[in-house]
Amino acid sequence: EDKVVQSPLSLVVHEGDTVTLNCSYEVTNFRSLLWYKQEKKAPTFLFMLTSSGIEKKSGRLSSILDKKELFSILNITATQTGDSAVYLCAGVNQAGTALIFGKGTTLSVSS
Amino acid sequence: KAGVTQTPRYLIKTRGQQVTLSCSPISGHRSVSWYQQTPGQGLQFLFEYFSETQRNKGNFPGRFSGRQFSNSRSEMNVSTLELGDSALYLCASSLDTGDTQYFGPGTRLTVL
Numbered sequence: 001e002d003k004v005v006q007s008p009l010s011l012v013v014h015e016g017d018t019v020t021l022n023c024s025y026e027v028t029n030f031r032s033l034l035w036y037k038q039e040k041k042a043p044t045f046l047f048m049l050t051s052s053g054i055e056k057k058s059g060r061l062s063s064i065l066d067k068k069e070l071f072s073i074l075n076i077t078a079t080q081t082g083d084s085a086v087y088l089c090a091g092v093n094q095a096g097t098a099l100i101f102g103k104g105t106t107l108s109v110s111s
Numbered sequence: 112k113a114g115v116t117q118t119p120r121y122l123i124k125t126r127g128q129q130v131t132l133s134c135s136p137i138s139g140h141r142s143v144s145w146y147q148q149t150p151g152q153g154l155q156f157l158f159e160y161f162s163e164t165q166r167n168k169g170n171f172p173g174r175f176s177g178r179q180f181s182n183s184r185s186e187m188n189v190s191t192l193e194l195g196d197s198a199l200y201l202c203a204s205s206l207d208t209g210d211t212q213y214f215g216p217g218t219r220l221t222v223l
Binding site: 031032034036041042043044045048088090092094095099100101102103104 | 115144146153154155156167201203208209211212213214215216217
């Protein structure tokens, strides 16, 4: 059965800290891995990763995929209180028919 | 471009009733997927529609059904509601199956 596991489940840091969120996956005929940020409402798209070793970057956020070891990490540098959210990763199989989500990592950034 | 919209945003029902939720995808997106989000189970896939056809279905009972119209708008129906159906129901649209999905704000369903 396909599954995605995220760690840690929750994290509390101070503003300015750097955090690393982990996502391991077992997805049949893996196609891509997605990262989303969810605040109070809908998940908002962050990154789509399909190739190993190529870092995707957007401002203070970056992510990389390791298809050999079946994991991905999401890095956030110089965290801000606005980064407080649940971060979700999801695996997609080749058919692309469904996203298999992890339970998420709840990040709390205190000022 | 307008995002994914869902109506209603909040709904309170009692056990045994049925409910219909609506989702309008981003213009040009033909794939609509539905998810149930609960604190215990996280986000779980319900089903996906593309061009009015159900392409894939998750592991939910037959009480959960959906459909898609020719304008790509989609509805989800839950019959004979149970307390455990209380959840946030999210729909997501994409250009095609497998493309990046963009989520709507969700419908918060409470079953009493």
